[in-house]
Amino acid sequence: MFTRFFRFFGKDLSSNEVQKFSLLSLAFFFTIGSYWLLKTLKDGFFFNVVGGIYQPRAKMLSLIVISIFVLIYSKLVDLFHRHQLFYIIGSFFAIYFGFVSILIIFPFGDIGSFYFKFIQIIGWITYVMVESYGSIMVALFWSFVASTTDTQSAKRGYFLIIAGAQLGAITGPFLAWNATTFGLPILFAFATGCILLVILVIKKFMLVMPKDELIGGQQDLRPEKKTGFFEGLKLTLTRPYLFGVLLLVIFFEIVSTIVDYQMMIQASGLPEYASKEALTSFVGMFGMATNGLALVMALFGTGYLIKKMGLRFCLLAFPVSIGIAISILYFFIRLNVLAPKNLLWVTFLVVIIAKGLSYALNNPAKEVMYIPTSRDAKFKAKGWIDMFGARGAKALGSGFNEFLNQTPEVLLYFGSIVSLGIIGIWIVVAYFMGNRFNRLIKSGKIIK
Numbered sequence: 377m378f379t380r381f382f383r384f385f386g387k388d389l390s391s392n393e394v395q396k397f398s399l400l401s402l403a404f405f406f407t408i409g410s411y412w413l414l415k416t417l418k419d420g421f422f423f424n425v426v427g428g429i430y431q432p433r434a435k436m437l438s439l440i441v442i443s444i445f446v447l448i449y450s451k452l453v454d455l456f457h458r459h460q461l462f463y464i465i466g467s468f469f470a471i472y473f474g475f476v477s478i479l480i481i482f483p484f485g486d487i488g489s490f491y492f493k494f495i496q497i498i499g500w501i502t503y504v505m506v507e508s509y510g511s512i513m514v515a516l517f518w519s520f521v522a523s524t525t526d527t528q529s530a531k532r533g534y535f536l537i538i539a540g541a542q543l544g545a546i547t548g549p550f551l552a553w554n555a556t557t558f559g560l561p562i563l564f565a566f567a568t569g570c571i572l573l574v575i576l577v578i579k580k581f582m583l584v585m586p587k588d589e590l591i592g593g594q595q596d597l598r599p600e601k602k603t604g605f606f607e608g609l610k611l612t613l614t615r616p617y618l619f620g621v622l623l624l625v626i627f628f629e630i631v632s633t634i635v636d637y638q639m640m641i642q643a644s645g646l647p648e649y650a651s652k653e654a655l656t657s658f659v660g661m662f663g664m665a666t667n668g669l670a671l672v673m674a675l676f677g678t679g680y681l682i683k684k685m686g687l688r689f690c691l692l693a694f695p696v697s698i699g700i701a702i703s704i705l706y707f708f709i710r711l712n713v714l715a716p717k718n719l720l721w722v723t724f725l726v727v728i729i730a731k732g733l734s735y736a737l738n739n740p741a742k743e744v745m746y747i748p749t750s751r752d753a754k755f756k757a758k759g760w761i762d763m764f765g766a767r768g769a770k771a772l773g774s775g776f777n778e779f780l781n782q783t784p785e786v787l788l789y790f791g792s793i794v795s796l797g798i799i800g801i802w803i804v805v806a807y808f809m810g811n812r813f814n815r816l817i818k819s820g821k822i823i824k
Contacts (some may be wrong), residue, residue, distance in 0.1 A: 378501050396554040396585055397587030398534040400521055401540025403577040407517055409565075410570035411510045412663050414473065416552035417563055420656025423498040425642050427775040431637065432774035434500060439509040439764075439771040445508050446764050450608055450756055458520050460579045465516060469509050470571040470722045476502055477564035485538040485750075507767065513574070513763035520578075521759075534740045542671035542773020544570075549663025555656040608756030611767070617816070618753060621745055622761045624691070626769040628738065629803035631698060633773025634729055635789045637703075639727050641787060642720040662724060669732035690741040694733055695806060701729040706792040723788075745809070748822040750814040 389548045422431065479498060520536065546747055548570075551563055558566075610616045639662070648653045708714055714722065744759055777793055780787045816823070 392586060393529060395692065396524075396562050396581075397536050398540075399581045401537045401584070401615045403574055403581065404517055404537055404541040404579065405544035406573045407544070408541040410547040410567045410574070411506075411513065412545045412548030412667065413551055413563060413570070414506045414509060415730060416549055416550075416656055416659040416663055417555075417560060417567070418503050419659045420555065421560065422499050422503045423640065423655055426496055426503075427642060431503075432778040434503045435507070435633065435767075435774035436771040437768045438504045439502070441504045441508055442511055442764055442767040445607075446514055446759055449512060449759050453756060453759070458523060459578050461516055462520075465512060466571050469505070469513070470568050470575075472505055472526045473564055473571070474568040477561045477568060480564070481561045481586045489705050497662060502543040507770075510768060511762055513571075515759055518743045518762075520744070521757050522749075523751060524744060525747070534744065538740050542667045545667035546664050549667065552660030553658065553664060554659050556654070562658070577584045591605060608758075608760040609739065609764075611753055611757040612760050615753070615757075615823050616758050617809075617812055618749070618761070620805060620812065621742065622765045622771060623805050624742060624802070625761055625766050626736060626772075627798050627805070629766050629769035629799055630773040630776070631702075631795045632734070632801075633721070633770045634728050634776055634795050635702065637729055637777045638775070638788055639720065639723045642723060644696075644716060646720065662727065664806065665724075666728045666731040669728060670701070670734075686810070687741055687744060687813050688807065690737055691806040691810045692803060693739075694738040695799050695802040697733055698730050699724045699803075702728055702792055702795050702799070706789075706796065708805070709788050709792060719788075745813055748813070753823055768822055 408777050422434065426434075449461075451466075452464060456464065462589065476498065480495065512669060521534075523534070548567075551558065551566060555563060612622055640659075643649050643656060643658050649658050703723055708722050748755065748756070777787065780794075
């Protein structure tokens with residue numbers, strides 16, 4: 377069924393490409409499905425057990441943990457084959473989240489204050505682990521895809537990978553939306569099962585794919601000597617092209633962190649979302665709406681825009697769209713004519729646009745940018761950018777939130793102004809990066 381779906385939407389794909397992108401899409405389906413399920417569980421769990429006021433600090437703490445994971449990840453890239461990284465890293469996260477699913481079976485209030493304090497610590501650790509999972513597994517997946525795909529094949533098939541991912545990204549929040557029915561322990565167990573399925577699909581991929589479909593081109597050649605942990609950081613800071621990719625990631629993550637926190641603070645302050653199950657259900661509903669938009673875009677818009685309009689258009693269209701949405705939000709905040717619940721839904725729509733277009737438009741465009749780069753750039757520089765760079769940007773955005781979180785009104789007003797200022801710089805960088813990519817593709821050169 378999955379293959380027939382791909383044959384319908386990917387009419388210009390060869391039979392080997394259909395098999396290749398269908399398996400990659402299935403792997404990403406489980407990766408993103410588990411991540412979005414964990415993401416919604418993490419927010420509802422943390423806001424209820426620890427407190428929403430501490431969320432900016434949790435994001436900043438995750439930066440420290442991600443730095444450690446980047447160190448380990450960079451070492452693993454040198455020691456193991458690319459597919460083996462899925463087995464090692466996936467098993468680590470599956471064990472932890474399986475442990476959490478067992479640990480929170482017991483009602484918190486019935487066992488005593490000591491156990492509740494212990495659960496609060498687990499809330500902090502789980503928040504950081506979910507953030508780490510989203511950074512590492514998604515970065516690893518796209519590095520794996522870029523190292524097994526050339527530019528022309530990517531233009532034909534990347535949008536199908538995104539479509540499969542968005543199906544998972546709708547399924548995960550749908551499960552979380554029914555948190556009051558399933559309960560958090562069962563949902564954490566579902567997420568654990570999805571991570572294990574990622575490992576199985578990648579193993580299947582390596583067994584059935586022809587060798588000529590596992591090579592992305594000269595940019596995937598393994599270097600003669602192994603490089604160390606700081607090679608990825610060195611590449612990112614000394615190659616203007618890779619530094620430009622880092623800036624695009626940073627700008628989005630700062631803006632996304634600010635508007636996402638604006639939404640969560642508004643929701644957690646309303647009585648109808650007071651319990652952890654109710655807040656988890658709200659986040660699940662948000663996830664379904666966001667990824668529903670991304671799925672429609674991936675099937676009917678992303679592929680067309682990348683192939684017909686080009687990468688530069690996609691890189692520019694994304695910040696422009698977010699800028700328009702946040703300008704509308706700022707307009708309503710300035711007028712102060714909406715009740716708190718109605719203002720929440722306006723913010724809800726802004727975040728949907730930001731996140732939905734990110735998954736459907738910005739992410740595939742950003743990943744295509746790694747194709748004219750070396751293997752070290754794909755795995756190590758990308759690892760720094762997607763893990764450390766993205767989390768550092770989230771920490772910076774959280775720093776803004778911490779500073780502005782005097783009242784919800786101050787957070788909304790000044791957070792929107794900061795976001796619009798960043799978007800202005802983002803548009804300029806996106807224009808120059810689109811031009812640079814086009815020159816690299818025409819010349820056939822790669823960033824080493």
